[in-house]
Amino acid sequence: MPVRQQIAIIATTLLLSFNSYAATEVVVENAWVRTAPPSARVLAAYMDITNHSGQPRYLISASSPQFKSVELHQTSMNDGMMHMTPVDAVTLEKGKTIHIEPGGYHFMLMGPKQRIHRGDKITLKLGFKNGEAVTVEADVKDSRDEPGQTASHQHHH
C-alpha cells in the first residue's frame, strides 16, 4: 500500500474518531420531508435539533445535493394571514431542542434535481457559525406521525 494512501487512511480514521466525539454536541432527530406531488418544485423538511454543547450554536446554512437550493424559512401567523419569511440564522441555546415543524420553521427545498417519491432519502447538510457541519438523512413521508419510519440518521463531517 503506498505511503500516501496509508496517510490518507490514518487521517480519515483520526477525523472520524474526532467527529464521533463531536457528534454528541448537536443532535438531529426525526428528520423528514413531506411528500409532495411528483412534479412539485418546492418541498419542506422538518426535524428536531438539540444542542448538547456548553455554548449556543447558530444554524446559518443548509444545502442538499438533491436540490438546487435550500433555505430556512419561518411561517408566522398574523390575524389568520400566513407569512413566510427567510431566516438568516437560528439560535440553538445550550441544552435546548428546536423543533423545525409544520407551521413554524421549515427548510424550504427548492428545485429538485430529480423526482422525489415517498420512501426516498434526502441528504441535508446543516452549517453552523462555528464551522461545524451536520449531515442529516431525512425520510420522505406523509407526516411525522406516519408509522414505520421513525429513525433518522446523521453523521458529522
Add this chain to the structure above:
Amino acid sequence: MKTKRTLVLISFLLLSISIAAGLFWRGEPAPLEFTDIKGISIISPPVSLPDINLKDHNGKRITLDDFKGHWSMAFFGYTHCPDVCPTSLAVMKRVATKLRKEGQERDTHYLFVSLDPFRDTPEVLKEYITFFDPDFIGITGDKTEIDKLSERVGVIYDYEGDVRDEDFIVNHYAAILIIDPDARLRAHILPPHSVEKVSTAFNRIRDYYGD
C-alpha cells in the same frame, strides 16, 4: 267586558301573525357559539358568494351554482406553498376520511382555491390536488374572478417577489372556510388546524344551521 274581548282578540291576532311569520320567514338564528374550541369564527348573517366564472382542475367551468345543494369546505392557497397549504390540506384529507368512515360526509365538497393563477393552471392543480385526495376539487381561473371570490369571503393575500419569476411567495390568509348549501359563507376555521377541531366545528355548524 267589551275591553276584555278586544284584548283577547288582539292577543289572538298577534299570536297568529307570529306563527305565520315563523312559518314563512325563516329568520337568522342566534350565532352558534364555540366556547370549547378556539379559532372558530361564525359569519352571522351568512355572506352570499358572488357570481363567479372559474375553472376546476379538469378545466370545467365553475359558477355559483356549483356551490349550491351541499356543504363545502374550502382552503385558499397555492401549489408552490411548501408548509402551510400541505399541512392544512393533509388535515382536510383526514377530516374527509373521518367523515366518510362515520357516514357523516353528506356530499361535502372539498375545495382548494388557487391564489396563484400565474403558476396554477388546471393541469398543475390537478396533479397537486389529486395527490391529496382524488375527490378534492382544485379551482383556478382569471385573477379578477379569484379576487372577486376571495374578497367576498375575506381571504386576503399578497405576492412577495416578481410574479414573472418562478420563485415568488404568496402570503395568504389560511383559514378553512365553511360554505352552506345556499352558497353562503358560514364560518372561518382559523389555523392551526387539527382533525378534531375541523371535524367537530364542521359537524356542529351543519347540525345547527341545517341542510
